[in-house]
């Protein structure tokens with residue numbers, strides 16, 4: 001087991017609603033084995049993104065533990081100090097959201113290379129790997145040295161995806177990372193998960209496309225109204241019945 005999520009809740013206090021609280025996630029528990037691909041499914045607003053953010057510690061869970069077995073021992077991502085979270089991000093814990101969160105004035109190739117530099121990879125070797133990833137994702141080569149601020153949604157998504165997988169994190173969180181891509185580029189992105197990442201990589205991903213889930217997931221976590229409804233093997237996953 002690489003990740004154990006136990007009784008995780010996330011409640012949002014809405015100041016604009018006089019402090020009324022909104023449940024993002026309520027008492028969710030499941031664990032994930034090394035090398036597994038777990039898909040998170042559920043209707044819009046069911047808590048899928050909140051769950052990934054609680055694992056990544058973008059959100060601090062209101063309750064519960066998120067025990068992550070790193071190469072240097074176990075940490076609870078729900079309660080450990082920020083510096084411990086920052087230390088595992090990159091090589092141990094990666095996160096690809098739909099788009100770049102912030103768009104730095106940095107050439108696309110360096111946006112992708114940076115996490116690899118931080119991991120200790122030589123500057124030029126990391127840039128070369130970044131170019132290979134961006135090429136595999138069909139980003140036009142004349143954009144490699146341009147700033148992503150001017151890119152289309154799909155182009156930014158490709159930069160974001162390459163940045164997340166570049167350092168080959170042991171645990172990779174994917175939040176609709178291919179939603180803005182055309183079918184061919186989406187297929188290339190999914191192919192990279194197979195060909196570029198070691199088979200021991202653990203992945204937890206939100207994908208709205210049923211065929212994608214059937215093809216790449218081992219198990220499916222079904223959320224409804226912020227609660228975990230069930231966890232099933234992908235062979236038993238039927239979206240009409242379960243989600």
Ligand SMILES: Nc1ncnc2c1ncn2[C@@H]1O[C@H](COP(=O)(O)OP(=O)(O)OP(=O)(O)O)[C@@H](O)[C@H]1O
Nearest residue numbers: 012022023024042043044045046047048049050051
């Ligand atoms: N930062 C936040 N502040 C307030 N409420 C939030 C915040 N993030 C999420 N929520 C609320 O928590 C609930 C779950 O949202 P979440 O984004 O996790 O759902 P989701 O399943 O990922 O939805 P979608 O498929 O539409 O992306 C929703 O009611 C949402 O409004």
